[in-house]
Amino acid sequence: MKNKKKDKAGFLEKINKSLDVDASLLCRGFLAELRGKYRIELCGVKKILSYGEGEMVLNTVEGVLYVYGRRLSSTSFKRNVIIIEGDIVAITFEKLTEALNGNI
Amino acid sequence: MGIYDLIFGEVIISLSARDSAKALNICMRYEIPHKAPTFFEDEFYIKMTKKNSVYFSNICGEKKIKYKIVDSGGAPELLRLCKERVGIFVGLVSCFLLVFFFSGVVWRVDVTGNENLSGSEVEEILNEHGFGVGSIIGRTDLKIIENSIMRDNGEIAWISVNMNGTVANVEIIESKSGKAKSKQSSNLVAKRDGKIERIEAYNGSVAVNVGDIVRAGEVLVGGVYESEQGEYRTTRAEGEVYARTVREITVEIPFETEEKRYTGKRRYNLYVNFFKKSIKIFGNSRNVSSDCDIIYKNGEVGLFSLPTIPIGYEKVIYEEYEKALVTVSENEAMERAFSVLKAELREISNEAELLFKDLSFEVTDSSYILNCKLELIENIAIEQKIDVG
Numbered sequence: 001m002k003n004k005k006k007d008k009a010g011f012l013e014k015i016n017k018s019l020d021v022d023a024s025l026l027c028r029g030f031l032a033e034l035r036g037k038y039r040i041e042l043c044g045v046k047k048i049l050s051y052g053e054g055e056m057v058l059n060t061v062e063g064v065l066y067v068y069g070r071r072l073s074s075t076s077f078k079r080n081v082i083i084i085e086g087d088i089v090a091i092t093f094e095k096l097t098e099a100l101n102g103n104i
Numbered sequence: 105m106g107i108y109d110l111i112f113g114e115v116i117i118s119l120s121a122r123d124s125a126k127a128l129n130i131c132m133r134y135e136i137p138h139k140a141p142t143f144f145e146d147e148f149y150i151k152m153t154k155k156n157s158v159y160f161s162n163i164c165g166e167k168k169i170k171y172k173i174v175d176s177g178g179a180p181e182l183l184r185l186c187k188e189r190v191g192i193f194v195g196l197v198s199c200f201l202l203v204f205f206f207s208g209v210v211w212r213v214d215v216t217g218n219e220n221l222s223g224s225e226v227e228e229i230l231n232e233h234g235f236g237v238g239s240i241i242g243r244t245d246l247k248i249i250e251n252s253i254m255r256d257n258g259e260i261a262w263i264s265v266n267m268n269g270t271v272a273n274v275e276i277i278e279s280k281s282g283k284a285k286s287k288q289s290s291n292l293v294a295k296r297d298g299k300i301e302r303i304e305a306y307n308g309s310v311a312v313n314v315g316d317i318v319r320a321g322e323v324l325v326g327g328v329y330e331s332e333q334g335e336y337r338t339t340r341a342e343g344e345v346y347a348r349t350v351r352e353i354t355v356e357i358p359f360e361t362e363e364k365r366y367t368g369k370r371r372y373n374l375y376v377n378f379f380k381k382s383i384k385i386f387g388n389s390r391n392v393s394s395d396c397d398i399i400y401k402n403g404e405v406g407l408f409s410l411p412t413i414p415i416g417y418e419k420v421i422y423e424e425y426e427k428a429l430v431t432v433s434e435n436e437a438m439e440r441a442f443s444v445l446k447a448e449l450r451e452i453s454n455e456a457e458l459l460f461k462d463l464s465f466e467v468t469d470s471s472y473i474l475n476c477k478l479e480l481i482e483n484i485a486i487e488q489k490i491d492v493g
Contacts, residue, residue: 047129047132048125048128048129048132049125050125051124051125051128051141051148052121052124052143053143073141073142074128074141075139076139077128077131077132078131078132078135078137079132079135080132082132
C-alpha cells in the first residue's frame with residue numbers, strides 16, 4: 001500500500017510534467033501510462049456532456065472536466081467512474097460556480 | 105469474441121456520432137455493461153451482450169434515440185438460425201444418436217463350421233441363451249453363453265463367438281457321434297401279417313425262417329438269449345425282415361362336399377421389424393371373421409450386393425373364405441378318387457416294393473368308392489421294448 005502510494009505520487013508528478021495537469025485535479029482519479037497511451041480513471045462523473053475522439057466533456061460533482069487528445073475512448077463508464085484511454089494531450093477543469101456562469 | 109460473449113451472444117449497435125454521449129450516459133445510468141465504443145466515419149459503435157442490447161434498445165426507443173443493430177454473434181444467434189432450419193439441427197442430433205446407438209448393437213450373426221445344423225438353427229440356439237441380432241454389445245458375457253450352449257446342447261462339441269464390429273462371427277464344431285444309440289433291450293416283431301421273404305438281422309436271435317407265415321405281433325428277431333452258463337441275457341434286436349404282404353386301400357369321394365370358397369374380402373396388417381421389435385404401422389383386420397386364411401410375407405432391407413440389415417417389414421394378409429356345398433359329377437368324383445389313390449401309392453412305394461395291384465370301383469347314391477388291393481414286399485419288423493424287471 002505504501003509503495004503504491006509512492007508510485008502513484010511518482011506517476012502524477014511525471015504526468016504533471018508532460019501533460020501540464022493540475023495534480024489536485026487527479027487526486028480523485030488515477031492516471032497511468034501504458035505503452036505510450038494514457039489511461040485516466042475519474043470518479044464522481046455524473047454525465048458525459050460531449051464524447052468524441054478528440055475531445056470529451058464530463059460533468060462531475062465539482063465542475064466540468066475537459067479532456068483533449070487523439071483517439072480517445074471510454075473503456076468503462078459505470079457507477080459514476082469513467083476510464084478514458086488514448087493519447088491525452090491536456091486536461092482542464094472548470095469549477096462548478098464557473099461552469100454555471102459559462103455556457104454549459 | 106470471448107467465451108462469455110460466445111455463450112451469451114454479442115451484439116454491435118450503431119448510432120449517430122452525435123448520440124454517442126447519450127448512449128454512454130444511458131449505459132452508465134441504467135448500469136448496462138458495454139465495451140469497445142468506437143467511431144467510424146459518422147457512426148458510433150458500441151458492443152454489449154444480446155440480453156443487454158434488448159434493454160438498451162427499449163430505453164433508446166423511449167428516449168427517441170435512433171439506433172441500429174449491425175451485427176450479432178454467439179450461441180443465441182446460432183440457436184436462432186437453427187430455429188429457422190430445424191431440419192439441420194434434428195438431422196445432426198439424429199445422426200449422432202443413430203451412430204452412437206447402432207454401433208453398440210449386434211446387426212448380423214455369421215455362422216461357420218456347421219454341417220448338419222443349419223445357420224438359422226444355430227441362431228435359434230443362440231437366441232435361447234440370450235444372444236442374437238439386436239443384443240447390446242458389451243452387456244452380454246460371451247464366455248458364459250458359449251459354456252451354457254456347450255453344456256445344454258449335445259449336438260455342439262465346441263462354439264466360439266467373436267465380435268467384429270457389429271457382426272458376430274460364430275464358429276462351431278458339431279459332435280461327431282450324433283444321436284447316441286439306445287441301449288434299451290428290445291425284440292423285433294411283425295407289424296402286419298405276411299410271408300417271410302428275406303431276413304437281415306444285425307443283433308439278436310432270429311426266430312423265423314424264410315417262407316414262414318407270420319401274424320402281426322409275432323416275434324421275428326428276439327432280444328433275449330441264453331448264455332453258455334445257462335443264464336438269460338437281453339440285448340437290443342436290430343435288423344430288417346422283408347415279407348410278402350397284402351394291403352387294401354379304399355378311397356371314398358362323396359358327390360356332395362363342403363368346399364372352401366374365397367369371398368374376395370382381404371384385410372392386412374403391416375409391421376416394421378426393427379431388430380427384435382415388431383411395430384404395427386397399419387392394420388385394418390379388426391372385423392375379420394374366424395374363417396380366413398392367414399398369409400405371412402416377410403421382407404428385409406438390403407442395398408445392392410451389401411448384406412441385409414435387421415430392419416424389414418412383415419405383411420400379414422387375412423383372406424376370408426366361406427364353406428359352400430358343392431356337387432360333383434361321377435367323372436369328377438372318379439378323378440379325385442384316382443388322384444388320392446395315386447398319392448397313397450407313391451407314399452407306400454417309398455418303403456415297399458409293389459408286386460401286384462387290383463382295382464375295383466363302386467358307385468352308390470351318395471359317393472364313388474374306389475378299392476385297391478396291393479401285394480407288396482416290405483420290411484415288417486418293428487422294435488418292441490423288453491421290460492426287464
